[in-house]
Amino acid sequence: MNRFLWPLIGFVVLVVLLGVGLTLNPRDVPSPLVGKPAPAFSLPRLHAPEEQFSPQDMLGKVWLLNVWASWCVSCRQEHPLLVELAKRHSAPLVGLNYKEVRGDGAIDMDKVPADKEEGMAIERAGAWLRQHGDPYTLSALDIDGRVGIDYGVYGVPETYVIDKTGIIRLKHTGPITPDALSNSILPLIAELSK
Amino acid sequence: MRQLMIGLLLALLGCSTGGVSAGEAQPLAENPVTEKRLLEISTELRCLVCQNESLAGSHAELANDLRREIRTLINDGKTDDEIMDFMVSRYGDFVRYRPPLKGTTLLLWFGPGVLFVVGLAGLLRYLRRRDRTITDSPLSAEEHRRAEALLHDNDSRQGRS
Numbered sequence: 001m002n003r004f005l006w007p008l009i010g011f012v013v014l015v016v017l018l019g020v021g022l023t024l025n026p027r028d029v030p031s032p033l034v035g036k037p038a039p040a041f042s043l044p045r046l047h048a049p050e051e052q053f054s055p056q057d058m059l060g061k062v063w064l065l066n067v068w069a070s071w072c073v074s075c076r077q078e079h080p081l082l083v084e085l086a087k088r089h090s091a092p093l094v095g096l097n098y099k100e101v102r103g104d105g106a107i108d109m110d111k112v113p114a115d116k117e118e119g120m121a122i123e124r125a126g127a128w129l130r131q132h133g134d135p136y137t138l139s140a141l142d143i144d145g146r147v148g149i150d151y152g153v154y155g156v157p158e159t160y161v162i163d164k165t166g167i168i169r170l171k172h173t174g175p176i177t178p179d180a181l182s183n184s185i186l187p188l189i190a191e192l193s194k
Numbered sequence: 195m196r197q198l199m200i201g202l203l204l205a206l207l208g209c210s211t212g213g214v215s216a217g218e219a220q221p222l223a224e225n226p227v228t229e230k231r232l233l234e235i236s237t238e239l240r241c242l243v244c245q246n247e248s249l250a251g252s253h254a255e256l257a258n259d260l261r262r263e264i265r266t267l268i269n270d271g272k273t274d275d276e277i278m279d280f281m282v283s284r285y286g287d288f289v290r291y292r293p294p295l296k297g298t299t300l301l302l303w304f305g306p307g308v309l310f311v312v313g314l315a316g317l318l319r320y321l322r323r324r325d326r327t328i329t330d331s332p333l334s335a336e337e338h339r340r341a342e343a344l345l346h347d348n349d350s351r352q353g354r355s
Contacts, residue, residue: 029285029286029288032282032285032287103255149260149284154242154243155243
């Protein structure tokens with residue numbers, strides 16, 4: 001009896017461990033930024049490039065920072081949810097347009113003059129928002145992706161929930177799902193807004 | 195055959211050097227000391243896009259950006275530890291191929307050792323128990339005599355040949 005019991009227990013433990021492993025998402029890397037102040041930056045605004053946006057402008061508000069780009073396929077997937085979210089006015093949604101021109105694999109950067117890149121980014125990002133709807137209170141242009149590095153961006157889209165004191169409270173990597181929106185993002189916004 | 199192999203090798207070599215000169219990862223700083231440090235640091239770091247590749251070996255765009263960032267930090271006179279901290283504070287311990295020893299990584303560091311010790315203890319227990327079940331069965335006088343005769347027989351046969 002004992003001869004078969006122990007191998008059986010070992011097998012069951014292995015199956016349980018592997019089963020749990022299957023449900024985990026290896027791309028979901030816990031961000032060390034959660035619980036820390038949102039890194040400061042100052043970037044030109046998409047619809048008013050002569051003006052700068054800085055996270056400090058949002059102090060006192062619970063807000064969302066959504067990293068996006070027109071070349072990002074998954075962004076298109078989550079976009080309708082963002083448009084819907086914006087209609088609810090639960091929290092301001094700020095877009096961080098990430099490497100709009102140089103992030104697009106289809107563009108040969110050797111052929112883009114350095115001084116034309118921002119203009120191209122504004123053109124492309126603006127056209128995309130006109131086509132798909134603009135859920136953003138405003139969008140900031142991270143042309144070279146330097147701010148993205150400070151936020152630990154490694155896969156667009158990414159979304160951050162930032163509280164009234166400027167602390168990052170949640171990071172969602174990948175497209176927002178209806179499930180993530182209703183079960184974690186919206187309840188968190190409601191709680192932080194109290 | 196030999197010639198074919200050499201030809202093939204040369205072709206491969208040609209391909210790879212061609213790839214390097216045409217690739218994007220052209221060094222911004224030609225300083226060999228900087229490049230050597232960059233290589234040392236980036237082989238210790240994981241590329242977050244293709245997670246099983248090091249930052250040094252990855253062709254992902256983020257890897258390019260991060261290598262450029264590290265190069266800037268080196269040129270700014272930052273130490274290796276400061277550069278590691280820069281990466282870890284943004285991407286977490288996951289970015290390091292050698293995660294630090296702490297509560298959440300104890301299992302990672304010592305799990306294999308613990309498994310080995312448990313396995314070894316199990317094996318020893320099993321062997322001891324088996325030792326106990328195997329009992330000596332001494333030969334009877336008759337069997338002893340027969341064994342002796344057989345051995346003797348074998349000896350004499352060998353002597354003959």
